[in-house]
Amino acid sequence: MKFICEKQKLQEGISISSKAITGKTTMPILEGIYISAKDNQLKLIGSDMDVSIETMVDADIKEEGSIVIDSRLFGEIIRKLPNSEIIIETLENEIIQITCQKSVFNLVYMNGDDYPELPKINESLSVEVPQNILKSMIRGTSFAIAQDETRPILQGILFEVKDKKLNLVALDGYRLAIRTEFLDNDNDIEVVIPGKTLNEVSRILEDISDIVKITFTDNHILFNLSNTKIISRLLDGKFVNYSSLLPQEYKILLDVKKQELQNCIERASLMAKDSNSNLIKLDIQEENMIITSNSQLGKVREELNINLQGGEIQIAFNSKYLLDVLKNIEDDEVKLEMTSGVSPCVIKCKNTDNSKYLVLPVRLLR
Incomplete structure (x- = not known):
């Protein structure tokens, strides 16, 4: 096997295929990347048997063949080589030579025929x-x-x-x-x-x-x-x-600007980090939401404007769960649907209907 490939293309192919290589395997060959050189393309495969990633890279193929080479070491070598053409060829005694400008590496490789075949997928459904x-x-x-x-x-x-x-x-x-x-x-x-x-x-x-x-x-x-x-x-x-699991009805609906709510919760959660529950309390009133958190570190109070339909409510949450939702909502405004302080809260985008999130509250001790 012998081929010439641009460093950047080869490095990108290694980066993609090696994402499937975990190193947690009883098969040493799965710690390597499979490389096949044929028809002016390199096929690179990484696998841990549960997930396999195959990617194609353009190259000048001088001699066809296939090998398996240690993914970590091979990736490090290619990454540190100059930004130039890389020549890779197999030598005798299962040695591969990597040449780039004045750098020359000789590495041991494994036989490509010993690499497990990928599952055959019939592309009908x-x-x-x-x-x-x-x-x-x-x-x-x-x-x-x-x-x-x-x-x-x-x-x-x-x-x-x-x-x-x-x-x-x-x-x-x-x-x-x-x-x-x-x-x-x-x-x-x-x-x-x-x-x-x-x-x-x-x-x-x-x-x-x-x-x-x-x-x-x-x-x-x-x-x-x-x-x-x-x-x-x-x-x-x-x-x-x-x-x-989704409530079919609710008694309380509030609209709030997503980024303002996220900012308030992020600040309030700074005081909640000394406990596993990351507890914050929401006191939802007619025009305002008051967010508080108390801990051994101190206490914090945040207030923001809301548009409320329904009665007032006090409810508590793990702040991390709310922040995970808010960070992944793409709308500027969100709706919160609630029924009581111990029932789930449903969070939706106000203007689009492609996201729905449910978060369980934390029960407050009276």
């Missing part, structure tokens, strides 16, 4: 979503994925297609995040994708309107970008019936 929309939907839900390993299904995000809508749903027992977008597709699909997979997908997606083709089998999902494919196992099991 698929949907198409613009990259920027999918990236925004993942960002707007992934913070609510459960970290608790006792319920593995909640460590994923529900990917649901029905009634010409795509819903992404995440919940962890304390909050629920739902993002919805129109999808011109008549299929009914319901799968649960590991949160780790979607976070890696989000890092690779760009804020552009180019299409991502998403294909499903019973056990796997494939995200197909122009030069990159991401294949992941799906989580087994049935996701929670999330629609049953």
Whole structure:
């Protein structure tokens, strides 16, 4: 095998494919990047068997072949080489030579034939979503994925297609995040994708309107970008019936400017950091919301204007859960729907209908 490639292109390919390499494997070959040189393109693959990422890089192929090379070391070498053409060729005794200007590295490589094959995905059942929309939907839900390993299904995000809508749903027992977008597709699909997979997908997606083709089998999902494919196992099991968790009615509705509320909560939470609950109290009055927090460090009081319909209420929250929601809402104004100080609060955008969040309050001791 021998090829010539621009450093920047090769470095980008290594960066993308190595996102799937965790190092937590009993198979040493999975600590490496698979490189195949053919038809004036390099195919780079990284995998941990649960998630695999394949990306293509243009190169001048002098001699075809395939190898596997330690991803960490190879990535470090390429990153530190000059911004110039890199020549890579295999020598005898399973040695690969990397040459760039006056730098020459000789590294041991593994046989490419020993690398596990990627799952075969029959691209029949698929949907198409613009990259920027999918990236925004993942960002707007992934913070609510459960970290608790006792319920593995909640460590994923529900990917649901029905009634010409795509819903992404995440919940962890304390909050629920739902993002919805129109999808011109008549299929009914319901799968649960590991949160780790979607976070890696989000890092690779760009804020552009180019299409991502998403294909499903019973056990796997494939995200197909122009030069990159991401294949992941799906989580087994049935996701929670999330629609049953959403209150069907409310008694109190308030409108508030999102950034003002976020700023007040961020300041109030500074006093709440000495406890695990990050407790802040909201005293919702006719025209004002008063936010307070008391701790051993001291106390804080914030006040902001609101538009209230319904009665006054006192309610408390973990400030982190509210901030996670507000940081991921793209609207300038938000609506808060409540019924009592011990029932869930639903947060929505005031002017758009593509986001819905539920946060459980913290019970206050009387």
